[in-house]
Amino acid sequence: MKEDDIRFIKLLVLVNGLVPLALLAWDQSHHRLGANPQNFLILTTGMMTLIFLMLTMAVTPVRKVFGLNWVIHLRRMFGLYAFFYGCLHFLSFYSLDRAFSLSSTLHEIVARKYIWFGITALLVMVPLAVTSTNAMIKRLGGKRWRALHRLAYVAAVGGVIHYHMQVKADVRLPLVFAAVLSVLFGYRLLDTWRQRKPALLAWTLSRSEPPRKD
Amino acid sequence: MLKDENKILAREVTPPSVYFNRRNFIRAGILAASAVATGVVYRKLNPVGTNSGPSVQTAKIEGVQKPAATATNDNSGFTVNEPETPFEDITHYNNFYEFSTDKEEVATAAANFKTTGWTVSVEGLVNKPKVFALDDLLKIAPPEERIYRMRCVEAWSMVIPWVGFSFSKLLNVVEPLSSAKYVAFQTLLDPARMPGQRSNVLDWPYAEGLRMDEAMHPLTILASGIYGRALPPQDGAPIRMIIPWKYGFKGIKSIVKIKLLETQPRTTWSAYAPKEYGFYANVNPHVDHPRWSQATEQRIGEPGRRPTLMFNGYEAQVGHLYAGMDLRKNF
Numbered sequence: 001m002k003e004d005d006i007r008f009i010k011l012l013v014l015v016n017g018l019v020p021l022a023l024l025a026w027d028q029s030h031h032r033l034g035a036n037p038q039n040f041l042i043l044t045t046g047m048m049t050l051i052f053l054m055l056t057m058a059v060t061p062v063r064k065v066f067g068l069n070w071v072i073h074l075r076r077m078f079g080l081y082a083f084f085y086g087c088l089h090f091l092s093f094y095s096l097d098r099a100f101s102l103s104s105t106l107h108e109i110v111a112r113k114y115i116w117f118g119i120t121a122l123l124v125m126v127p128l129a130v131t132s133t134n135a136m137i138k139r140l141g142g143k144r145w146r147a148l149h150r151l152a153y154v155a156a157v158g159g160v161i162h163y164h165m166q167v168k169a170d171v172r173l174p175l176v177f178a179a180v181l182s183v184l185f186g187y188r189l190l191d192t193w194r195q196r197k198p199a200l201l202a203w204t205l206s207r208s209e210p211p212r213k214d
Numbered sequence: 215m216l217k218d219e220n221k222i223l224a225r226e227v228t229p230p231s232v233y234f235n236r237r238n239f240i241r242a243g244i245l246a247a248s249a250v251a252t253g254v255v256y257r258k259l260n261p262v263g264t265n266s267g268p269s270v271q272t273a274k275i276e277g278v279q280k281p282a283a284t285a286t287n288d289n290s291g292f293t294v295n296e297p298e299t300p301f302e303d304i305t306h307y308n309n310f311y312e313f314s315t316d317k318e319e320v321a322t323a324a325a326n327f328k329t330t331g332w333t334v335s336v337e338g339l340v341n342k343p344k345v346f347a348l349d350d351l352l353k354i355a356p357p358e359e360r361i362y363r364m365r366c367v368e369a370w371s372m373v374i375p376w377v378g379f380s381f382s383k384l385l386n387v388v389e390p391l392s393s394a395k396y397v398a399f400q401t402l403l404d405p406a407r408m409p410g411q412r413s414n415v416l417d418w419p420y421a422e423g424l425r426m427d428e429a430m431h432p433l434t435i436l437a438s439g440i441y442g443r444a445l446p447p448q449d450g451a452p453i454r455m456i457i458p459w460k461y462g463f464k465g466i467k468s469i470v471k472i473k474l475l476e477t478q479p480r481t482t483w484s485a486y487a488p489k490e491y492g493f494y495a496n497v498n499p500h501v502d503h504p505r506w507s508q509a510t511e512q513r514i515g516e517p518g519r520r521p522t523l524m525f526n527g528y529e530a531q532v533g534h535l536y537a538g539m540d541l542r543k544n545f
Binding site: 008011012015016019020023034035036038039040044096097098099108111112113114165166168169170 | 241244245248249252253256257260302303306307311315317318368370415416486487502505506507512514515517518519
């Protein structure tokens, strides 16, 4: 795929990632977020964080299974969007739910187990966002950078547990996220295993396409 | 010089400016279309953004007595000096799992719920068990307006002008036996009319219960309306319980059966998660839900949070019912 096309696809992701935020802002300014706008903002930004975390984790499997090497170019933007919506999620909790009270925010963070998972997920995304530039990848070296960015797994698992823990009874949606996550992890386990036993699973390898040039 | 028929003449080549323009044009189109598609998906998942569901217009209830006329003194708790939550919010933000687990979907899911031919069976330890037709039940006492705080266990709250009468007036008609210590309530079980019952998210039918003295308390009402009109389906039509000092889930909706018992009945939420929801479920800012704080609440329509009051602000009226009880144990 040509560099120009990749740039265009990145632009597509950039614009589409902002659509939910634009609609949230539009609805908010027209008082159309329902009876409980603050909850709606917190829930929706949290949901967007999870969706982008799933997309980030899906890049490698999609690339390898379908031979779509170019998708790798979208991973950074997915990850940064996850971090972006995660920050908005926390900020809406801090401002709308906790009324900008630092002490009550800290108290809630300490007192609520479900927030432990959420805040961990958000905090581990900080170093990932900071080291997301090309210069940082070079500075850290590919191997170390990849090891560090496995923290994305912690963020994704933490985020899904955080969501699951506060649902009262209808856990269907958190379970959907958990199922997606298991598939993505399952693929990684299988992939690692496959690489270690190439002889045994040569036939599987032969079915998946070799990496293509961009 | 070879003549090549397929050779494209220089003048036939699309000029780069036109070519790139066309490409940019197509790309702009793809970009716009994808943004619209994302927007449509977002709207599908968040219908609340476009509108707040169907507006309801139920029948006006005649002859409703206002709190000033019914309150025997200022201490009755029959009214509260706090702004009433708008009708649209009360009717579009509902916990009613029989229709949907999404509070903002209930109004739409319940819109076509019909209550014609509704009956309520009052049975168990009573002298005069009876199956009431709804109209007869509503004739037991004149309708009163009661403006109560409504505190949900999820830590949000409203102020709702109910229409109803004290539940004790119904009990007096059926004459409880002295052995009756508890009252058990049951919601309609009909998955065809209540689509939420097709999934087993809770153990249907929904069941609730009160201790006899709680049931007899004048604040405890059998409600049939809000804002002077009959209850819309999403708020528990045609008849429901309101116990204003308890968390909202105690206020069982769409009641078909009331049974007086000697022993404490099984109640839906405390059976579902006994460590999280107790039988009493009195509003108590000092006893947190295991997963979240109950110290403050979010009043619908207000920014920020306000402190939650002991017994939801009805301590003067009901505190004595629980004298000597460990409310941490009996949450």
